[in-house]
Amino acid sequence: MIFAYKVIRLGYPPYPDMESAAWTVQAKLELTPEKGAVRASLTLPSRPSGYNLAQENFVSRGFGLTVKEGNFNRKADWAIRRLRDSKSLYYRLLVIRDTQQRSFASRPDYPAPPDLEEPFATAARDLVNKVRAESADTESFAAAMLNRLTGSEPDENMDLFLAEVENFRDRVNLAQTLLAGARIPTLQLHGIRLDADAQRAKLETLLAVYNGDEWLVFDPVSAAEGLPGDFFIWWTGQGELAEVKGAHIKDLQISTRQRVKSSLELAQQRAELQKSRISLISTLQLPIQTQAVYEILLLIPIGILVIVLLRNFVGLSSFGTFAPVLIALAFRETELLKGIGLFVLIVSMGLFFRFYLERLRLLLVPRLAAVVTIVVILMTAISIISNEFGYETGLSVSLFPMIIVSMVIERMSVVWEERGAFTSIKEGIGSLFMAALAYLVMSVDMFAYWVTVFPEVNLMILGIIIALGRYTGFRLTELRRFKPLLVKEKAPE
Numbered sequence: 001m002i003f004a005y006k007v008i009r010l011g012y013p014p015y016p017d018m019e020s021a022a023w024t025v026q027a028k029l030e031l032t033p034e035k036g037a038v039r040a041s042l043t044l045p046s047r048p049s050g051y052n053l054a055q056e057n058f059v060s061r062g063f064g065l066t067v068k069e070g071n072f073n074r075k076a077d078w079a080i081r082r083l084r085d086s087k088s089l090y091y092r093l094l095v096i097r098d099t100q101q102r103s104f105a106s107r108p109d110y111p112a113p114p115d116l117e118e119p120f121a122t123a124a125r126d127l128v129n130k131v132r133a134e135s136a137d138t139e140s141f142a143a144a145m146l147n148r149l150t151g152s153e154p155d156e157n158m159d160l161f162l163a164e165v166e167n168f169r170d171r172v173n174l175a176q177t178l179l180a181g182a183r184i185p186t187l188q189l190h191g192i193r194l195d196a197d198a199q200r201a202k203l204e205t206l207l208a209v210y211n212g213d214e215w216l217v218f219d220p221v222s223a224a225e226g227l228p229g230d231f232f233i234w235w236t237g238q239g240e241l242a243e244v245k246g247a248h249i250k251d252l253q254i255s256t257r258q259r260v261k262s263s264l265e266l267a268q269q270r271a272e273l274q275k276s277r278i279s280l281i282s283t284l285q286l287p288i289q290t291q292a293v294y295e296i297l298l299l300i301p302i303g304i305l306v307i308v309l310l311r312n313f314v315g316l317s318s319f320g321t322f323a324p325v326l327i328a329l330a331f332r333e334t335e336l337l338k339g340i341g342l343f344v345l346i347v348s349m350g351l352f353f354r355f356y357l358e359r360l361r362l363l364l365v366p367r368l369a370a371v372v373t374i375v376v377i378l379m380t381a382i383s384i385i386s387n388e389f390g391y392e393t394g395l396s397v398s399l400f401p402m403i404i405v406s407m408v409i410e411r412m413s414v415v416w417e418e419r420g421a422f423t424s425i426k427e428g429i430g431s432l433f434m435a436a437l438a439y440l441v442m443s444v445d446m447f448a449y450w451v452t453v454f455p456e457v458n459l460m461i462l463g464i465i466i467a468l469g470r471y472t473g474f475r476l477t478e479l480r481r482f483k484p485l486l487v488k489e490k491a492p493e
Helices: 002-008 120-133 138-149 156-162 168-180 263-274 288-314 323-334 336-358 364-389 393-399 402-419 421-442 445-453 457-468 476-481 483-490
Strands: 019-033 038-044 051-059 064-068 074-080 087-097 186-193 204-210 215-218 231-236 242-245 247-262
Touching (some): 019 038, 019 263, 038 087, 087 263, 138 156, 156 168, 168 204, 204 231, 242 247, 288 323, 288 421, 323 402, 323 421, 336 364, 336 402, 364 402, 402 421, 421 445
Antiparallel strands (some): 019 247, 038 242, 051 087, 064 074, 186 204, 186 231
16 A cells, blocks of 8 residues: 555656656746835746745845745745846746646635626626526536637627637636536636746736536647646736736746656655655665665565565475575675686585584584684685676675574584585575575565565565465475375376
8 A cells, every 4th residue: 555655646656767857947037127115026937836936936036035825826025225236036946737626716705797788797697597507517518618719609699709809818707706606616727838848938827617526727729628638827816927026027038948857756756845755764864874774675675575485385495594694695796607606616625624613523512603704814815816806796805794694503513414415505595596496586676676665565474475475285396296196196097
């Protein structure tokens, strides 16, 4: 559940090295001075549906800046006592996609019928009655009214209103007036498209209609329904983007630039903006050095799962359960083939000295201490010799867990004496094979990424291990072992 929440709601990428689009949006307000003090106001994005805001910056040298916050309204107010020359004010922000759609407005009040003069009042009532008879709900009513407004369906009443329309803003206001005649709440949505880079992005206006449960978005020109995925809502309502007192707006320009950033980085910013505590369940919050340590530790359950499968289902034997996993971790430093060579060399030489110590008839603890000391000496000697001949692989031998190697040597020698050389070598090869396979699985970049960003996957691995622990059937090696018995049972037929 945590994994799914991070991916679906917070947008964490399920695969490493994934990239996503982000946009740098900049508003430039160029002012020409007049007499007296200057005060400029710029409406800021507040709650753009489908997007999140990050890294907001203001550039306004010499001006005092105040940002007024509201639930659905934000404004930046610049003020200066005297403006001598033309000046440009800048507002820049980073826009990233939000996987969670949020409402761009609260629940509205139902409007009162508009107070119109004749003959407009009669024409409005006729239009509302006609459209209501041809529609079934608020959605179909709004679509039918906008279709008449576009002129696709001739109507003498609508022609009366259209004769007074001079620009696009008048058309949108007319649509709101006619829908208010049916007591339908509406809201203007102003914004830009984030589909590509633009030196001067075009401001567009959509019309939102409230159906009693949610806001429906329509294009006032084409009457098409739906909020476009690339439409970035800058502000809502009938207000202006910028207002200035004491100066003249020489130019107001909005530019956009698309950027490609790491999906993981964007997801972290998104989670921070949403103040999600689920995002804290990862090692990304830890210092870099600690992250490297925990990446190795969190990979151990994956290696153990491999060992469980090989022992309980395949039937391979080894010297213990955890020794192959720890040896596999050592292979991460030396590479697989070179690590196997070093392991075989150290264990072989260690066995030689172990059998020599057997003649001295030492007690268990001193004998183990002597084996550990010999292993350390062997590691040091191999490193020195490798350095002399210019082989870097030998320098990594000290990273082998010497206690594990010492225990493998001790266990191998005991099995050699009690059960013979064949069994000892067989279990040694089995341990080496398991370690190599666990290393290959633990080296998959996908798993390293998952345990770092989604450490909760180890809970799933724990569940799999517990489920496998209840298996009591035959192993693959036992099927081959008991195959002659099956043949004998079928013989009498």
